[in-house]
Amino acid sequence: MIDAGFKDLSAIEADEELAGLRKDPAYVELKRIAEGGAAPAPVPVRPHPGEAHAGEEEHSDSLVMGMTGSLKVVATSADNGPASVAVDGKPRGKTPLTVELNAGKHLVVVIKQGCKPVKSEVQVPLAGTYTLNVNLDPN
Numbered sequence: 001m002i003d004a005g006f007k008d009l010s011a012i013e014a015d016e017e018l019a020g021l022r023k024d025p026a027y028v029e030l031k032r033i034a035e036g037g038a039a040p041a042p043v044p045v046r047p048h049p050g051e052a053h054a055g056e057e058e059h060s061d062s063l064v065m066g067m068t069g070s071l072k073v074v075a076t077s078a079d080n081g082p083a084s085v086a087v088d089g090k091p092r093g094k095t096p097l098t099v100e101l102n103a104g105k106h107l108v109v110v111i112k113q114g115c116k117p118v119k120s121e122v123q124v125p126l127a128g129t130y131t132l133n134v135n136l137d138p139n
Contacts, residue, residue: 020113030086069124072098077136083112110134
């Protein structure tokens with residue numbers, strides 16, 4: 001979705017070609033989270049572990065310099081077409097996908113029309129890459 005310039009789920013709501021995706025349980029969960037529903041607890045990451053920064057808000061989707069790693073998501077399905085990926089409730093793009101994230105735990109949801117959604121909690125290593133290989137089975 002990011003590759004297409006989408007920053008939220010409104011483009012999926014407006015695209016009639018994606019009507020089937022809107023019925024997918026993983027998409028329904030992403031939409032609920034995007035509309036203010038409970039999301040997985042963010043993993044707090046600070047530039048210097050254990051130190052609070054006075055007056056600074058913590059944002060789970062802000063990258064902390066020097067405290068990041070990469071997540072690579074590869075999906076395999078019957079047609080080998082791309083699948084949509086959301087990380088911590090936010091659309092991040094289509095497979096194959098590599099994104100930089102704060103090191104730590106993240107919830108990854110991979111969805112594709114006509115396939116069962118896959119949810120996986122991953123641990124992104126500091127200054128490393130975690131590769132998530134997903135097999136998407138038909139509904």
